[in-house]
Amino acid sequence: MLSESDYQAAKIIWESLNDSSLTYEEYTDLVNDQIERTSVSKVTVFGDGINNTAVKPTGDYSSWRRYRNKLVNQDHWSDKSVENIEESAFNTLKYLTMDAETGPHKGLVVGNIQSGKTANISALIAMAADNGFNMFIVLSGMIENLRQQNAKRIFNDLQADGQGDNHWNNLENPSIRRGFATDELKLKPDSKEKYLIVSLKNVSRIESLYNWLKRDHNKQKQMKVLFIDDEADQASINTRDVNSDERTSINKWILNIVEDDNFGAMNYVAYTATPFANVLNESGKHTLYPENFISLLEPGENYIGPTQIFGLGDPDYQRGMQDIVNEIPQKESKEIQEAQRDGAAFKAPESMRKAIDWFLIAMAAMRSQDYKKPISMMIHTDFHKQAHSLVEKSVQRYLKELQQKYQEDPKHVLKKFREEYKLGRDELSKETFEKVMTDYSGAVKDYPKWDAVKDELISLLSIPNGEFVHHIKMTDEGENVYGSGIHLCIDNSSFNDLSDEHIRLIYPDGNQLKKCKKAPAFIVIGGNTLSRGLTIEGLVSTFFLRRTNQADTLMQMARWFGYRQGYELMPRIWMDQEAEERYEFLTEMNEDMREKLKEYADTDLTPTQSAPRILQSPSYVNVRITANNKMQESRPTVFNFEGLNHQIILYKNKEKSMETNLENTKTFLEELGEYEANGAHMIWRGVKNQKVKEYLGSYQGVELDKQLASMPHIIEWLSENGENFPNWNVILAGRGKKGVRKASKDEWNVNGKTVDAVRRSKTDKSTDDIIDIHALRSPSDLLADIPDANDAPESVKKSNMGAITRYRRQKGMSNIPQLLIYRIDKNSKADKKSKERRDLNTPYDLIGLNIWLPESERRVANKSVVKYRAVTIKDYDQPLNSGTEVDEETSGEE
Template sequence: MSDYSSIKYDEKRNVIRNLKEKGRDWNYIATYGRNNDEELQESLDFMFEMGTFNYKISAEEWKGIVREQKEIEERAKEVVMVSGGVEQGSLEVPKHERSAWQMYIEKLRSQKWSPDAINELENSTLAILRKISQDTSETGPRKGLMIGHVQSGKTASMAGLMAMAADHGWNMFIVLSGIIENLRLQTENRLIGDLTYKTGNLSWRALNNLSKRSPLSVRTQSLSFDLNSRDRYFTVCLKNKTRLENLIKWLYEDKHKLAQMKILIIDDEADQAGINTSDIDTQDRTAINSRIIKLVEGIGKDKAGAMNYISYTATPYANVLNEAGPGTLYPKDFIGLLPTSTEYFGPKQIFGVEDSEYQGLNIIRRIGDEEIQEINEMQKQIRDYRMTPALEEAICWFLCAVSMMRNNGYQKPISMLIHTSHLTGVHGEIADMISTWLKSKTDKEIIALCKKVFEREEYQFTVNDLFDSFKGYSVKRDQINGYPKFEEIITEIIELKNQVSHIRLGDDESLEYHNGIHLCIDNCRFNGVDDENNFVRLAYPEKNRLERMDKAPVFMVIGGNTLSRGLTLEGLVSTYFLRVGKQADTLMQMGRWFGYRHGYELYPRIWMTEDTREKFVFLATLEEELRDDLQTFRDGGASPEEYGLRIKNSPKLSWLRITNANRSQGAIATDWDFSGTSNQTVVFDLDPTILKRNIKVTENLLNGLPHPEESPLNKSLVWKNVDFEMLRVKFFSQYTVSKNATALKDMDVFCEWYEKVKNEIGFTGWSVIVGGTREGEKWNIGGKAIGKITRAIKSNNAKNTISIGVLRAPADLYADFTKEDLQKAEISANSKLEISNSAVNFKREQVGLDKTPQLIIYRIDKSKNNEIAEDIIGISVVVPGAKTGKSYAKRLTIDLDRFVVGTGTDVEE
């Protein structure tokens, strides 16, 4: 088949593009509206005579060019991309064998990439390329966002885009790479390996730590950016205030060279560090954000010939909820999805998605509450570390999995992750404890422990389970390595157990690897070599060294923040994961276990708490809904400037914020689901005016209700079947929640939601409960007296604000039960009361109160806390779960009418 990608066909492609813009279909264009090839040839010859073409072309060639352009357009449409519609339609896949793109593809083939995976990458890369611009001198910078998965190969897409763009004339590439130097180096080395070839058409050069003080040989005036140059340059820059400032000065040192630059900025992990966390209603900006904007928008009238900014992330919540409009990094031109390989193990595959065929792989093992408490106590004291049951299982499984993979001939690094704390002091203690435990066990004891775990695991997750749970996994069943007989791996287990150490440093300062376990501590505290000449951090063997090793090297990695984002753990088969973030983007980025598992699909296991597993299920569901929305917006022809991306944020999971509040300042709520939620105020403003007003609002409500009953369980005051409209008017619309609270701040939205769904869900009248004590100063309400409560102050979260930890007493969740209800639910004054939503809902359903919401009120006594000038009214709102099967998800979207113009003033982060 002929190659029609050459620039000599550009004139013909321009004619084709003009015909498409006029609404002509592909059949018309292929024949140019003529009846046969003879008439078509006459028309093509006429265009040559008229000067439209600078050389003659045959009818066969014309049809070939049209056919290729049609295929390119159809492939690009397969990529989900919400955009403003501006494209460079003539750009196409470079075909020359020495082009940067084709040489990159050849490298991927050598790495055993499948043809389908390469085609997906090619299509998505072309789609992105056609959204960026080769000349922004008049229009201003092009801005886009590409959403991938954690550990899914975003770097492959970035390298591919750089290669294809370089073939089309872009000549300066800037990769913004996180805030950790070793991750920056990882990215830089990866790009050098992916892009630099001795035999290519282009000459690539990596530039590092650029500034006006750089050697003359790498200053802009010494580099070649003219149209005929084959030179291409890239730099990987930390999101660091000084480095970004130096890079900007380097770019603007020679304005003539700047005008020749066609720049592509790729913001890797774009939700990290570069988000503006200052108040977006002011002109102030965080230091890094302001410099990235300066880098993209330019300084004054001096502009690059082309400026394109593309952010890449797996967790785009901050990027699309932070701020929009001119002078921001909002992806105004396009938001797209990177394709997901059918061989990728992601959140959907591992954890499952609510109400879908994906129910997750049976590879999650539970860490019990007692063990969590035990480890937390050890870490709090940073002493007396001892092995715990689930950690012991995870280590034994690691020994089994490594031995199986070696038995199967696996030659790449194999890893275990232990992630219990961000505290660097803890990591060394955990490492010492594990090393001591392994040494204390005899070979016979370890074999017995491993065998017990092995026999359980080979039964619980089989090849059939894999294909039943991972719909569409494209690796053939007969290529999946199964479980050998346990006796076949005993020798490997013993060898691993008996050689545990850090990576040794040789006399020539080279890293020395052995056939046992390399115990690595990866955090900022262990940056060098210890007193015994050990290299403590994680360092996998380089490719040439790895090829000379007789067995796959093994690494047990303990760490904190460096393991939470960006760092790839190769061959990860066992994970012990305790540390949990409060934000969706942070938690998802901790998932080092996502990725490709060729050759060991059956072996990965993850030990975590049930609570954490449920959070990942929610996040997997969130991610799928986000992708569905993008598909809908694309099909509807929406652009990011016209329609802000919506993100589910269900208050059913009150522990979670989609992203930090100051990273989502442009967010507005569009619809919510409060069913099944139980929230309480634990953060309070100390402004006496607010406190007094809340007391007055509360007393006005309660004194306006009929005579209360006393709870037979704990003597709390109870009003039953209270009309919601009275609560809305007299309380919810007037009670003030602290602006620093994470729950119950959106009372107006809650009231709107409740009115819409109360009949559909079938809510009854409310129970209003005043909880208190039998002793202490009394609060007289409705002709009854109840004792005020006391609560210890846990922290001062902000100026004139306090936090109390827990407000609600467990018994008050059952305070509206009658004596008969309590008997039926088997609850007494001496009962240990369940307070989980599921347990409370079950008990309330037993007695017919499963559709009765509760407003629980407490008055905190000021006399017991010197910091409090007035009594504090705290509340809890409990809404039963709806059983309609319908989802009422709160969604957040960017407020597109609210924006900040200009780069403003720097604010330190």
Template sequence: MTDSAHEETFRNILANILSKTDDSDLAHINEIALEYNALNEKFGMRISDQRAVKIATELASAHKSKLELGATVRNESTFDPWLDERKAKVEMRRGAAYDRLLIERGWGKSVVRTLGRQTDKIVELLGDPEVGASWSRKGLVIGEVQSGKTATYIGVLNKAIDLGYQIVVVIGGHTEDLRRQTQERLDSDLIGDDTSFRSDGASRRLNTRIGVGRIDENIGTTALTSARYDFSMKTAESTTVNLATGNPTVFVVKKNTSVLKSLAKYIRSTAVGDVHNVPLVVIDDESDWASVNTSAKDKERTAVNRAIIDLLSVSRRNSYLGITATPFANILIADDKEARDLFPRDYIMALESPSTYRGVDFYFPPEGDESQNINSGIDDFHELLPQKHKKDAVVNKLARSLKDAILAFFLATAERYRRDGAQSPSSMMVNVSRFNAVQEKFSILIEDYVESVGEAILASAGYFGERSDATPRIIRELQRVANAQFASQNLDVRDLGPELQKVAEDIHIDLVNGLTMKDRNDRLATFTRKSLAEWKQRPAIYVGGNVLARGLTLDGLVVSYFTRRAGAADTLLQMGRWFGHRPGYDDLTRVWMDREVIDHFTYVAGVSQDLRNSVAEMRDLNLTPREFGLKIRLHPETSFLITAANKQRAGVKHDSPGVFSYRGKAFETHTIPNNVQLTEQNRQAVLGLLEMLPAGGAERSSGSRNIYWRGVAHETVESFLHDFSLNTKLPTSKVFGIGSSLPAGIASVGRQCGWTVGLMSGSGKHPVTYLAEADLPYDVDARASYRNNVELSEDGKDLRLSQRRLATGGNIVASVASEERAAALAARKKSKSYSGSNDSERELTQSEVLRAGLKSPMLLIYTVSIGPESTSAVDASMPPEKRNARRRLSELKEVPALVMATPGLSEQETREDLESGGTKFGSKYIVNSVYARLELGLGDWDDVDEDEGAGP
């Protein structure tokens, strides 16, 4: 038995133990692992104790992972419940095998259970395959980048086949690499057979059962595509398959017009009378890419969109499910009145991510401080290759920052090997240009540099472990990068000798772009599954551009060097290949990018969350996709789009008064005046407000220095906002972009319920001077909130806080009254998605509190200052304007800043608000056809100016 087989067997043993283990027993799992390891030594399959403990720890961590049910909205007029009754009559063999497979892989029981409930909901929304009359359903599932969307739709398909779906089509990406990646996953998790053997007839000679097929050998599936080849008429016609009876048939195809047309033609050719009556399900992965109709002509459709619609029509009973992490195009392109379009008219589900997922909030934390995982010092790269360059740009050397990133990859990979006690897949991504020729030049330079580093490491083998200063240069260089990048991990290069040598021996460079794909795919097609797995174990640096930017999963991605800028939010978010699950090494992941891109990523995160909140709001109000319009907040920089202009054809840019509600939102003064006089004026405004608040009403927060006052008169707050100003040209405050007076929607609830005012304390070591020295009727010990990353506006009149964030979502949740938290939790328990496990007030989110808990508007007062130099050393490569911004904030010293949060609308208030038009709060939005028609009063699209409909 091979080492990998030993580990797989050992992992399965522990996974089965954990599947029957209570959380209280998890502390003993390492001891159990060592006992089983010793016992299995008798059978010749013992692995190292270090590796045994590592596997046990990893499985225990996954066991404790949590997953919540996502919000779902559906059109009740097209939905009839059917699943519970059917499941009682059907043996769900595939569903059970899939659950068992996930358990063997170390998925926690609670996550598998929640995933089961989630996939049940989606399967029921697909439609009942036993309904005989013609029907067609369309829906959309939204998940985060690299968060587990594939695991969800595979679970859906296993159950769908159990329940009677006969034809399954998965559109698995726009390149052969992506399609093959999807095919290999479905081979294991749905088909149960290794299709890489099918092309040469080897399946007749070998046992090719894998995944669910290994768990349940009675599962049978016909696959007319393989891990080596996409669908072709020639291959299909050489195989006798009856799509209407017997085993279900699965196709995994590229999102390519000719392939989709050929597939539709073939399926029609096997039907009686040109159209099948067997139930068909089409999964459209990355459904925002190419699937949407971007044609500007009313009676024409783009080729892929038309091909998918034609594919659905091969069966009278069909269901379309779009999967995406960036649904902006899906909701902005489609006209919901067009029956043949792919608009998700029947349902939308927004998936939650497991607690082990590392996404935008991990890399770009909302509190505004930079994550240790992000490096913004890449100006030296742009000096060598400007952001705007041509395909014949001269590239003759690597920037120091890129070399450091490569050395960090050597270190992070070696440290992973050391922690794991074995070799694990590890990769680095270099995405620096969209031009193939430029990528090739970098690939050559990187290969030369990596080779020199590897040779130096191997030549210095005898010096590792030495505690002498007379060490080779490569060891000193590696230690320099270790100190800069992994200070909290205390990496000592001298202790990583064997692991670094292993990296040096195995590392390879892989150029992935449109010019290399054919040769690369041909070469990979010759690999067996075993040889492919061994190849993937080798550490790899992937160099490329757009091919790396969507759908492709880089196993064990630990370091990314990303200098690209995107013109649209969906494109940028898809480029974030570093998002995902990083068990046991999330502290080692590092990303190099510039500050503008960091800001854009944070904005995109907020937009995505707004959209998910809209889905939750739709669900809570029992509205449907056709009844509730969707709106997306635009970036302040109008050149940065939500999605490409041709994907916003059915979207309307809108910023006129009387449209958007200010309720259920949180707003921040993320810009502060670069003006000493205004800063002092705002300090005095804060002191004036605090002097009016009663000492007896002060509520001290346990565990922090925050102070709150409840039931503050609306007139007191409005007067304060009138005195607080961010702009020398505006004598009257326009603090949150809303004008001199609060909108009626806020004023009315403020007058009725009063305000909560909070004086917030940050992480500063010393009391805020202007507060401590004031003659207030109560004691104040507020500390400043450090913000070391600030930028000057172009005119120099304002300072902008990093990532436009002042507070965290936790600040607002912690600031509400106990009865308001209880109300938010009660609303969660009434929700259709309540799983029964997330019943702690400590786990409430900001959106839940604003939507269903907060009863009074809230004003939180912060003091911003520059942090101590010891924790925020200025990067030597930081441009002068960045240093100037930090210097100005330091000179301003203690700058007041504000957060305002408002209660959400009740169901009745929301419907009244929709009828009346709501109130404006100063942001610009782009809205879909439903919102434009129902809330803006726009009818046919011919009434919309062409320029307005084209987007910002």
């Protein structure tokens, strides 16, 4: 039986057969394109195996099918996304226990920031209910109004207007003293009653819940519990000394529930996009360590996340959409921070003014295209509440001055906006967006004509003063009123009191939205409340200036990640250079973690046998994985260069170094003898390790710690472990359709043959001494030495390193190390539309290298650097493989 997405693909292909102009090649391309676009992502589960006989619900009135239909009818979920949710939820369900014999099962589901995690939670609950589970507990954050929103949403997702096979009961804060009595619960196997409890992550609430759950022991034994801990790295982690008997209160009460063996079945499933503390802090039977499984949620094809914004592996688009990130100059950053520290009023600096201007422009553009939903700007500069009020006054002052200037000289103000609109359009074109988001399933609206934007700006700036910028107003009946001006909000706990104005952010509900003449606009200023849970709707402008260096905190603050249907080209971000560098590293760190989990999932190992490893940052980025008291039992683990995939992106800006590398590369390749030609690649097979090692030793590179693995360490490691990698494949990678050709006179060549040099421009981070190209290799080059590599699926050729590694393994090439050599054209030109790219303009071509070392079947001790952290596995009766420990004081890297 075809899946629904396969059916849609088949339908499209069948309809295309009626087109008599379709050639065979075009038909083949169409088939492959539809298969790739509609195929469901492989579900990644790293765990101890299937634990139950659960089946995927198919009945029209099952909770899952009713919820599935709801997803299908929502605009932002494509058929492929819904299929992915279905597969992810079902595969997680299969790892749960449905009885008490094996004790509680503990798992972890890793999502992405604002990628639809709640939809996956609702899907798992629905499927579990259809398979006999009856008690569902969701811990939902630390903020009561967000808990209420989540409870309402999940209950509405599940109840299906009372028409489904299951009858859902939403229990609000149950306790012994009030509310629903446990002896009223209907929990027999044939009962259709299902109970949902969405609880605040609060000590007294969880303690009361536990006392309520165990009040009637007979009822407790009938409870088949699915306990979901949303944002599980927040407050649930034991930050007390893990070697003592004391535990933090919330962690203790969660464990009391999970480890009570009187339940008919108990499953604890932690959900988070930043799982570092969950896998690094502690392990053992009496902890919340995910001993049974770790599952990855794959975001939908329309998700715009770290990789899409901060960089891709393909050098043609290696910066992703990073041109939408604008820099806050260090001077302005310092001015804002000093003013906030001193409690002094300050004038909005130029970068903040530009961010506000873009918000107004984007709002006008979206309104001109009849966009009706909320449009927002977020300003996040400090967690102190006093600072939020200072920023609000600064923003309000600028907006009022802007309106006054418009009234005095409208042509001048509109001219400024027109120039900023043109600059904004140049930062991200529709063409670039579609090249980065290759699988995007929605129709992307291009920028509207300036005249349409101008009309909306005139309408906005002509609003009477009191209505142009204000807080959310309230009627005498307490109903919020939304106008066509700008709603200025401060979201922190200082503004919980209700008056005739509502200062905190609250978006209009469906009925209120229908009353709005134009899409309502919001500028929200805040700190910690903007970091988790709260979705900033229609976010088109972000001004971000937080100084934290913790990876999990930084990732959670990135509210600009997510789905942006209907305004894909509009979002812009302002941050300082330090923050941008950290997010670039976090993108690598996040992708590395996910790829490592996929590799573990391909083995027979479990989380109690091989602890997940988290990439540490190089010293110049200075990012901590998480707080020290959230990774207490983690240890630095040696990375032994097996599995290394290292590209050189930094080059000496010295003529002699360039000339030497060209000469040494020519000598090295000419000594290798016969080669194979594959397109624009020259391939030498069976090159001895000693030969490669000597060539690498002659290479003149940059002696900086910015490279994650230094060349001397690699060479030293190869000397000690060369028996594992006796023969290499060496590839000279070129570009273009000419392929391997006869070199012209005076052209760089290998025994008279050559390939066209690749083109790589330099970034604006380059200096007089160092050239930084940001990315070197193209993913498809890593397949050049595989016979029939041209037949590889496009999804592999354009994919991340994990997919390419798996493809090499399928083709029997997983044990062969590879050296990719690039000759980079000295005349490489930068994309004229890029703000952060420059022409290469060097006196000689550069030589770039990519070194790929496979993982051998037997791991060996070696000398290297500390690159990862992993928890010390303990208290499990299984063989351990948590990584080689190294003395942290002598490791050379923290």
